[in-house]
Amino acid sequence: MIYHSSIFYPESKEELSRLVSPIEDTAAHKAFILPHMRLEYIAHLYRSVFSSIPDGRRVVAILPLHRELLERDEGKIMLTAASRIEETPLGPVRIESAGSGDASVYEEEEYSLELLYPFMAYHNPSSTLIPVFTHIVSAENTKKLHAFLKTLDDGNTSFIVSSNMTAKLPQESVASERDKVIAALEKGENLMDQWRKGHVKACGTPAISATGRLGSGRWTLIGVSEKETKAGHAALYMD
Secondary structure, eight states: OOOOBTTTBOOSHHHHHHHHOOOOOOOOOSEEEEOOSOHHHHHHHHHHHHTTSOTTOEEEEEEEOSSOOOGGGTTOSEEEOOOEEEEETTEEEEEOOOSSSOOHHHHTTOOHHHHHHHHHHHHOTTOEEEEEEEOOOSHHHHHHHHHHHHHHOSSSEEEEEEOOSSOSOOHHHHHHHHHHHHHHHHHTOOHHHHHHTTSOOOTTHHHHHHHHTTSOSOOEEEEEOSSOOSSOOEEEEEO
């Protein structure tokens, strides 16, 4: 189901096409961090990321939940979307379930998954998208997420963590706090430890930590949002 079109990204094929294209293929990378906000401000970051994901490669999207779990899901650290074909203005997107829980009710509130659809349809029509919604607050569960992601790391899979660099902040603090987190990621610092202590507020920190263990642990900056509004946004990659 499509829930967030015309709110966080355009509904019309023409407007979407202008944001999504062109995408020139570049060197492939293993893992990425992409922000979530109105697509018009971050579309260039999505184009850059998808230029490094060859068509046909499986894409695992790790999507942190911004709400508490329903009572039925208490104790779970991840839930996956149901297998289906999602029809979008730019073409179909193939969704595959990783077989853990049921995330359908959360998709109505979490728009980060839908931001990927136009780029999957346009640049990766032969790829399969595996959404994994996560709710993690401990280092122990971060290790469990890493172990799960490792089972999907078959050499033909790219991983995308949806995370902003900061929580909502006064506008004058956004850039400096964003850049502090970027610097920590580039240095390969233990971001999870800083997150638990409240020193950083990146919403996807546990997912970033789990995914980083699949590669070198050091991230490389791709770029930042064209306009910062209340939070810091950036894209990075890792091999």
